[in-house]
Amino acid sequence: MTKRFWNLFKVSPVLVAAAFFAANSALAAEVNEQVTTNVAQLSESQDSNNTFGQVTSVSQFSDVQPTDWAFQALQSLVERYGCIAGYPNSTYRGNRALTRYEFAAGLNACLDRVNELIATATADLVSKQDLATLQRLQEEYSAELATLRGRVDGLEARTAELEANQFSTTTKLVGEGIFAVSDVFGGDRADTDLDPGNNADLNSNTVFSDRVRLNLYSSFTGTDQLQIRLNAGNIVSNVGSPATATAAATGTGTNMTRLGFDGDTGNSVAIDKVNYAFNFTDAVRVKIDASGGELYENVNSFNPDFASSGRGALSRYGRFSPIYRQGQNGAGLTVTFNPNSAISLTGAYLAPTSGTGGVFGANNPGLNNGLFNGDNTIFGQLTFKPNQAFNIGLTYARSYFAGNAANSLFQGTGSAFANNPFGTGTRTESNNYGVQATFQLSSALAISGWGGYTTADARTGVNAGADADAWYWAGSLALKDFGGEGNVLGVIFGQPPKITGGSIKTAAANVNLDDDTSYHLEGLYKFKLSDNIQVTPGVLVIFNPEHNDANDTIYVGTLRTTFTF
Structure with a gap:
């Protein structure tokens, strides 16, 4: 032929x-x-x-x-x-x-x-x-x-x-599944007193856990987006703890070892996020959160290589500055002016959930915790992006919370004293200041960092009128395409939130709390197995946990596998 x-x-x-x-x-x-x-x-x-x-x-x-x-x-x-x-x-x-x-x-x-x-x-x-x-x-x-x-x-x-x-002409389904094996190593479990002889055994257990999320993204005009997220998982907030135990009862004894993708629903499926974003004008972007609103998802957090919970840092503190956890799991409004320009400004108001399952959140005004009469955060950020090589953000947040287990100064990041310096149940107001920056030194090397300062005042309880000052900082280094295209070798080092001053620090009952300094060291390697599979081995080291050098150094080893579809 x-x-x-x-x-x-x-x-x-x-x-x-x-x-x-x-x-x-x-x-x-x-x-x-x-x-x-x-x-x-x-x-x-x-x-x-x-x-x-x-x-x-x-x-x-x-x-x-x-x-x-x-x-x-x-x-x-x-x-x-x-x-x-x-x-x-x-x-x-x-x-x-x-x-x-x-x-x-x-x-x-x-x-x-x-x-x-x-x-x-x-x-x-x-x-x-x-x-x-x-x-x-x-x-x-x-x-x-x-x-x-x-x-x-x-x-x-x-x-x-x-x-x-077809599934839908307007809706796209995007999924993510995380499967992780973790264990902790070291001497004894951390506590807050200065006596190393009474620390309980670390009593670690190798755990295999998972988290699965399904996102439904709908667009009706091409520039808007409606997000509905379904979430299920069994990753406890304290590594080494069984699913039914609290951080204080077992595991490491400190939230400084928390993983960045934790969350335990007993693998029950729940809708944990509903929001809608649209362009009000070409220069104004608006996002309305009905539930599950997070500031770090609404604004630039200046740590692009490690900010994601599924494909970023392994630890909670290593993802981004704690200032972006203010107003966590909230309902409210975020408005960004000139989002695609070299200089942009973002303002937000979120009323976070202040009880388990949203019982005392913005959705329950009958308990005097409505959208404008309960826990809330007012947030603002000025962003400078003159080019791809250098980005910097100046951030402020004013928060009010009831001081319960669900909400705290730093949302479970840092020492126990830093999160609730005035005691659980104390209504607290705080002013939070932060600066964050990213330097893209080359296509293969990026440096990010942040620093923050918080002042807090107790409004009720036995410590009413007391105040507290807290500091934190961290820096990260990312070597891109290390060992293969799409792979990232990362190192993160910093100091988690610590109470450094204020009248509550010098009170007799708290004089020995946060006297020392904890350091967070994390090394990880993000290996791109394919476009849809990433394997990330890494180790987290916490020196002087709970800002107490009487505590043994704690090591957390994790192997995370992330599937996206």
Whole structure:
């Protein structure tokens, strides 16, 4: 069949092209392959960007070279007969699969040219013998043409079925699954007193846990987004603890060892996040959180390589500054002005959940904890992004909370004293100041860091009128494409939140709390197994846990595997 085909060059290049359009059996194989790999390519030829334009010289095609095997045939068809069209971007795309629409357009152009030549009596270019040969070739290739026609018809049927049964025309499903193996090592469990002899055994257990999230993203205008997230997991907040135990009862004894992706629902599925974002104008972006609102998801947190809970740092503190945990799991409003400019400003108001399961949250005004009469955070951030190499943010948050187990100064990040310096149940107001920055030194090296200062005042309880000052800082280093494209070697070092001053620090009952300094050291390697699978081994080291050098150093080893789909 190949010999018969190439003998056509002795007849006429224009007939070779027509026969090629009508009879290339290799095209049938390619179309069949497309059926099994990507049915969406069927509509590509109908795209407005794929319209054809007539060319008069083969040199007008930027992707056709004299060394190409079909160059001479294409040159003849273009320059001698003028029946070949190209794409608007001056390409021919000779290796691209041919659709029925393109086949019809190409064949029609050549046949029109043949008719024109016949009408102008240019019989020396097209003879009756040529036309007879073309008819004979069509007959010889009738079986291949019938097969091709059947496969394309099947492709159209399958495409129609997909369109009729697709998930949604406006909604996209995005999932993430985390499976992690963790264990803790060291001497004794941390506590807050200065007597190392009464610390309980670390009593660690190797745990295997999971977290699965399904996000439904809907868009109605193309620039808006409605998010509904379903969440299930059994990763406890204190590594080494059984699912039914509290951090104080077992495990490490300190929240400084918390993982960045923890959360225990007993693997029961719950809707934990509902929000809607849209462009109010071209320069104003608005996001409304009905539940599960997080500041670190609404604004730039300046730690792009480690901010994600599933694909970032392994630890809770290593993800970003604790200032972005103010107003955690809240309902409210976030507005960003000039979000895509070098200088942008964000303001937010969130009323966080202040009890387990949202019982005392913004959704329950009957308990005097409504959207504007309970726990709340007022937040503002000024962002400078002069270029990709340097980004910096200045952040302020004013928070009010009831001082219960659900809400605290730093939302469980840092020492127990730093989170509730005035005691559980004390209504507390705080002013939080932060500065964060990212330096992209090269395509393979990035440095990020943050520092923060908090002043807090007790409004009720036995410590009413007392105040406290707290500091924290951290820095991270990311080596990108280390050992392979998409891999990241990371190191994070810093000091978790610590009470450093204020009247509560010098009170007799608290004089020995947070006297020393804890240090957070984390090393991890994010290995990109595929576009949808990442494996991250790492180790977390906490020196002087709970800012108490009477406590033994604690080591946390974790192997996290993240699947995205």
